[in-house]
Amino acid sequence: MAKDQTTRICCIGAGYVGTCTSAVLAYKNPSVRITVVDTSEAKIGAWRSRSFPISEPCLQEILKQVVERLAFSTDIEAAINAADLIFICVDTPTVTKGTGEGFALDTSAVVACVAKIVEVSTSDKIIVPCGTADQLRKLITQKNTKGLNFEVLSNPEFLAEGTAIHDLLHPDRVIIGAENTPKGSNAAARLVSLYQAWIPSDRIKTTNTWSSELGKLAANAMLAQRISSINSLTAICESVGADIQDISQIVGLDHRIGPHMLQASIGFGGSCFEKDIRCLVYLAESLGFRHIARYWMADLEMNDFQKASQTERITSLLGPLASSKLTIAVLGFSFKAGTTDVRSTPVLTIVRDLVGRGHKVKIFDPKAKKEDIQETLCKANLGRERAIVSLNAMQACDGAHVIAIATAWDEFRTRPGLRRMDWKSIADGMQQPRLMFDGCNVVDAKYLEGLGMKVLELGRKQAML
Numbered sequence: 001m002a003k004d005q006t007t008r009i010c011c012i013g014a015g016y017v018g019t020c021t022s023a024v025l026a027y028k029n030p031s032v033r034i035t036v037v038d039t040s041e042a043k044i045g046a047w048r049s050r051s052f053p054i055s056e057p058c059l060q061e062i063l064k065q066v067v068e069r070l071a072f073s074t075d076i077e078a079a080i081n082a083a084d085l086i087f088i089c090v091d092t093p094t095v096t097k098g099t100g101e102g103f104a105l106d107t108s109a110v111v112a113c114v115a116k117i118v119e120v121s122t123s124d125k126i127i128v129p130c131g132t133a134d135q136l137r138k139l140i141t142q143k144n145t146k147g148l149n150f151e152v153l154s155n156p157e158f159l160a161e162g163t164a165i166h167d168l169l170h171p172d173r174v175i176i177g178a179e180n181t182p183k184g185s186n187a188a189a190r191l192v193s194l195y196q197a198w199i200p201s202d203r204i205k206t207t208n209t210w211s212s213e214l215g216k217l218a219a220n221a222m223l224a225q226r227i228s229s230i231n232s233l234t235a236i237c238e239s240v241g242a243d244i245q246d247i248s249q250i251v252g253l254d255h256r257i258g259p260h261m262l263q264a265s266i267g268f269g270g271s272c273f274e275k276d277i278r279c280l281v282y283l284a285e286s287l288g289f290r291h292i293a294r295y296w297m298a299d300l301e302m303n304d305f306q307k308a309s310q311t312e313r314i315t316s317l318l319g320p321l322a323s324s325k326l327t328i329a330v331l332g333f334s335f336k337a338g339t340t341d342v343r344s345t346p347v348l349t350i351v352r353d354l355v356g357r358g359h360k361v362k363i364f365d366p367k368a369k370k371e372d373i374q375e376t377l378c379k380a381n382l383g384r385e386r387a388i389v390s391l392n393a394m395q396a397c398d399g400a401h402v403i404a405i406a407t408a409w410d411e412f413r414t415r416p417g418l419r420r421m422d423w424k425s426i427a428d429g430m431q432q433p434r435l436m437f438d439g440c441n442v443v444d445a446k447y448l449e450g451l452g453m454k455v456l457e458l459g460r461k462q463a464m465l
């Protein structure tokens with residue numbers, strides 16, 4: 001291998017991004033050795049013992065194939081020192097206190113990693129952080145007393161949970177931002193060569209750091225905007241008698257728009273969309289562009305409205321019954337189908353609002369871990385006596401007056417050939433008025449009505465019960 005090619009990588013952060021990215025890089029670059037490190041002994045222990053802390057299609061198979069060249073460790077210093085290229089994939093939540101509260105990125109974990117790298121390194125490194133490369137370069141300049149060369153690159157991650165490995169293997173594009181200096185270009189070229197192992201060169205774009213970072217924010221903000229745009233039409237559809245699924249199709253068939261991200265829902269969640277929009281709003285505000293900040297803020301307001309309006313949607317159909325203490329089964333808790341991640345799930349808003357109105361809520365998710373759901377409920381101060389996590393759908397729906405489908409898991413589909421649940425037994429076990437609220441448009445209303453349920457579909461007009 002040539003002198004300036006990368007042979008040893010350290011990835012700090014053994015979460016979704018760090019582990020999936022490292023697994024694919026190791027899989028496609030057989031001569032590279034990668035050590036994934038984390039401060040959490042429990043997480044590293046779980047990866048090592050193969051009781052994986054996250055579930056992603058194909059991740060397990062890939063990890064099996066790279067077992068000789070990808071290691072998990074808590075010895076962060078040793079892994080940093082041995083590496084010539086370091087990915088920083090630690091969490092960067094939104095700031096919760098002080099300057100930028102509610103909007104700016106909290107980069108303290110990234111800053112801690114960079115400080116550690118500068119402190120323990122005895123040779124030059126290329127650093128690929130999540131967060132702002134600019135801020136980190138300044139920090140390195142202050143702390144670098146050993147005269148080493150640290151090149152900071154930006155390489156935004158576009159993977160989506162649930163399809164992470166597929167997204168990494170077949171990316172629409174890879175973006176690498178670097179400083180416009182010979183050393184910056186050389187560092188970028190080394191990262192490019194890792195990706196070129198499987199990605200055609202015309203999909204790998206090198207640019208400056210700001211374009212790379214702003215491009216990532218813009219992509220996520222525009223994806224979220226599409227979801228909010230279609231969601232904004234659900235209430236109108238219900239009022240005038242239009243059908244949101246037809247609207248999605250009509251809009252999506254326009255080749256200039258395309259069909260993706262146009263499914264109506266109870267609102268978007270997850271750890272990226274809202275955070276990236278908040279970051280964009282903060283950036284616009286700090287540059288003095290208040291109209292631009294307000295423009296993007298409106299997207300978040302629409303999403304908050306969509307999440308908050310679901311309980312009203314359900315209870316408005318119940319008439320006087322709405323003031324009784326009802327039992328409501330909520331099916332699905334992860335922030336979207338295909339992932340076990342319950343961080344920033346929009347379902348929490350529905351559960352909180354239903355419990356707040358005095359109803360008893362029973363939750364079932366086919367993939368999310370029961371303890372993760374319980375922890376989320378606990379953090380939201382939702383006591384176990386009012387919000388219960390059930391072991392299966394039948395248990396959640398038994399005795400329920402209302403079922404609300406909140407995550408579009410295939411398990412909840414009712415069409416013949418796709419049907420996995422015993423909907424007849426579920427309907428028989430319910431109490432009147434046996435209302436089904438389909439917040440994801442995954443059920444066949446006629447089929448469930450044939451079983452004695454009343455079905456309320458998101459974005460379709462409904463008669464009063």
Ligand SMILES: NC(=O)c1ccc[n+]([C@@H]2O[C@H](COP(=O)([O-])OP(=O)(O)OC[C@H]3O[C@@H](n4cnc5c(N)ncnc54)[C@H](O)[C@@H]3O)[C@@H](O)[C@H]2O)c1
Binds near residue numbers: 016043091271
């Ligand atoms: N999850 C996604 O879909 C996604 C997509 C694109 C980008 N991102 C970004 O990638 C980054 C990582 O996201 P994630 O979902 O993988 O996070 P995660 O919470 O799943 O994992 C982060 C890991 O970093 C570890 N960590 C925190 N501070 C550390 C430190 N100082 N030293 C060592 N380990 C430390 C934590 O213990 C945790 O295991 C975030 O900035 C996120 O915004 C996430």
